[in-house]
Amino acid sequence: MPIAVDEDQASAKSRIAAIRLALWTLRCMNNWRQNVGDYDSAMILIAVIAITAEKLTRQDVESELQTLDAAFPPERLTRCNISSIAAGTGLNRETTRRKVNALAAAGYLVRTADGGVEFAPGLLQAPSTLELVRTQLDGMARGANELIRDGILRLR
Template identity: 50%
Template structure:
């Protein structure tokens, strides 16, 4: 069973859905900002996570690496650079370059042996990273449950 969209209800409740989506996104940003990160740094971190991990999601992740507790070798990650971060975030390339330089100096990002950008594996395995994921998941569940109550999302037996 999976979630599906009731398009008629989605159209009828489009304002409510837009508001709920905005609340979900702002909650997500707020959870990252609790880590004392400004919005541009949050966007850059999210872009690095999305870009470097995309190949893992497309090609399948070895189940032994499903948990953040387990070290994931950097060579398993897809390449990420300033240009790809700028494209993903809409931030100016020079702004991204300066931020990345600052973040690498602070140890919040690293350069891999191939010169690509990544999150430091030790930071990914910290308890605070797992807590952030848990809080993000709670916000997503709240959004899904509210959307189910609104009739916009529905449980479906269809696969697709």
């Protein structure tokens, strides 16, 4: 069942909507940050996910590859590098390079011979990754339910 914005309520309760969205964004960022320690590193990991895998949301992916339990064939992902991460996050290239190198040293990312950036093998299959996804989904559901209760979102 799709969710829609009730334009009248969104306008009449724009302050409440803004507060709820800010709280949800902050909670999400704190969840991403917990494992890596700082927001810039969290944003880099989010950018790597978005850059490499966004196209998968627009195509049929085999059911066995829809779970994080299975490693995804790297050749089916979009290439990601320091420049694309810097552009996606708004961080300058030097900060991005330094943070990517630190994330690689910590075992989150790997640098490829051609200058690419990928998640370290097995990272996405780690139980902590699935737990983070579940925490984020719970937060998204809670936020959507609050906006529905406020009348700002509605079920169609």
